[in-house]
Amino acid sequence: MKRELKFDLDAVFVEDGCADSALATRVLQSIPRDVPVTHIADAREAARPESGAPDPFGAGKRRLVIARRKTPFLMPCPAGSSKFACCGYLVLTLASNCPMDCSYCFLQEYLADNPAFQVYANFADSFDELDRLCANAHGRTFRVGTGELADSLAFDSITSISRDLIDFFSARENLTLELKTKTDEIENLLAMDPRGRVLVSWTLSPDVVYRSSEHLTASPAARIAAARAVLDAGYRVAFHFDPLIAYPDAERDYLLLIDELLDVVPPNQISFISMGGLRMTPRLRGAARGRFPNDPKLCGEDVLSADGRFRTFTPLRLSLYRTLAERFKKASATIPAYLCMEPASVHEHVFGATPARPATIGERLARS
Numbered sequence: 589m590k591r592e593l594k595f596d597l598d599a600v601f602v603e604d605g606c607a608d609s610a611l612a613t614r615v616l617q618s619i620p621r622d623v624p625v626t627h628i629a630d631a632r633e634a635a636r637p638e639s640g641a642p643d644p645f646g647a648g649k650r651r652l653v654i655a656r657r658k659t660p661f662l663m664p665c666p667a668g669s670s671k672f673a674c675c676g677y678l679v680l681t682l683a684s685n686c687p688m689d690c691s692y693c694f695l696q697e698y699l700a701d702n703p704a705f706q707v708y709a710n711f712a713d714s715f716d717e718l719d720r721l722c723a724n725a726h727g728r729t730f731r732v733g734t735g736e737l738a739d740s741l742a743f744d745s746i747t748s749i750s751r752d753l754i755d756f757f758s759a760r761e762n763l764t765l766e767l768k769t770k771t772d773e774i775e776n777l778l779a780m781d782p783r784g785r786v787l788v789s790w791t792l793s794p795d796v797v798y799r800s801s802e803h804l805t806a807s808p809a810a811r812i813a814a815a816r817a818v819l820d821a822g823y824r825v826a827f828h829f830d831p832l833i834a835y836p837d838a839e840r841d842y843l844l845l846i847d848e849l850l851d852v853v854p855p856n857q858i859s860f861i862s863m864g865g866l867r868m869t870p871r872l873r874g875a876a877r878g879r880f881p882n883d884p885k886l887c888g889e890d891v892l893s894a895d896g897r898f899r900t901f902t903p904l905r906l907s908l909y910r911t912l913a914e915r916f917k918k919a920s921a922t923i924p925a926y927l928c929m930e931p932a933s934v935h936e937h938v939f940g941a942t943p944a945r946p947a948t949i950g951e952r953l954a955r956s
């Protein structure tokens with residue numbers, strides 16, 4: 589069935605050997621008739637930046653490439669580091685890049701050399717990797733997400749990969765799937781039974797940040813409404829306040845956003861929250877400011893920190909963390925919370941406690 593897409597799609601490329609895959613069939617049946625489809629020998633050609641385009645990264649987001657993934661699907665979260673108090677997240681890379689366009693998105697640097705939106709025809713091979721992980725893990729529980737190098741649901745209306753994932757994870761006691769999104773693309777989810785094994789998480793920002801910086805995403809109100817709908821359908825839900833952006837009325841706006849969230853989603857039904865400050869390497873900062881020269885949220889008070897990233901001036905960042913953490917604690921003292929890409933000292937300052945080891949946090953979040 590042809591679908592009306594929420595995102596622009598200029599072209600589809602299908603790598604040789606993928607044309608008969610279930611994924612290619614689904615995509616080609618769903619895209620509008622006027623989107624040109626080209627068969628190519630090597631997907632890397634179509635994934636590269638378009639030479640001569642005024643915004644090669646933006647143009648890449650509008651090209652969909654169906655390819656075979658030749659490297660493992662499962663890996664530790666690339667944001668993880670021994671310098672940070674990490675959350676033990678495992679990343680399943682089933683797609684690369686995202687049709688939405690947040691001005692601060694780290695993919696502008698990470699995927700600068702291959703910006704096309706890629707989906708992997710052999711994605712079901714990832715299930716073998718996950719079964720091998722479980723077979724060797726002796727009773728451990730893992731939280732596995734697909735939303736690190738792509739939004740988990742952005743093109744789900746044409747790939748329907750969420751259905752395969754939910755089928756797989758709903759039958760695995762020691763795995764929790766996290767679908768991370770800024771969309772309200774939940775139609776496939778509502779047709780499935782997650783059996784308690786699937787968590788859907790939304791990144792939330794105040795309306796003013798959504799308008800200035802989160803282009804083509806669903807509005808914060810639409811994300812919260814979608815969270816309520818999947819909660820009622822048996823999914824667990826979580827929320828990421830990341831990046832937290834410090835601007836003159838930020839504290840007021842984030843508290844209003846939390847009130848709006850808690851009016852719709854009861855605090856005792858939130859599996860966890862995460863927070864992370866705006867952080868950009870010099871290369872990302874240059875790329876972001878070049879692509880979005882009028883976004884004031886990219887020009888706050890930041891300093892170059894020891895890990896080589898520009899971060900919001902520490903007192904501003906810590907004050908925002910504490911304000912949000914206290915608001916959630918007031919709503920329910922038992923909502924698990926963690927910080928993304930922050931050292932243990934910041935964690936202690938915000939939560940008044942030493943963070944647990946990444947693997948322990950990962951297991952707790954997978955079960956919560």
Ligand code: SF4
Nearest residue numbers: 686688689690693770
């Ligand atoms: S929704 Fe996420 S992945 Fe997509 S552009 Fe925004 S930050 Fe990047």
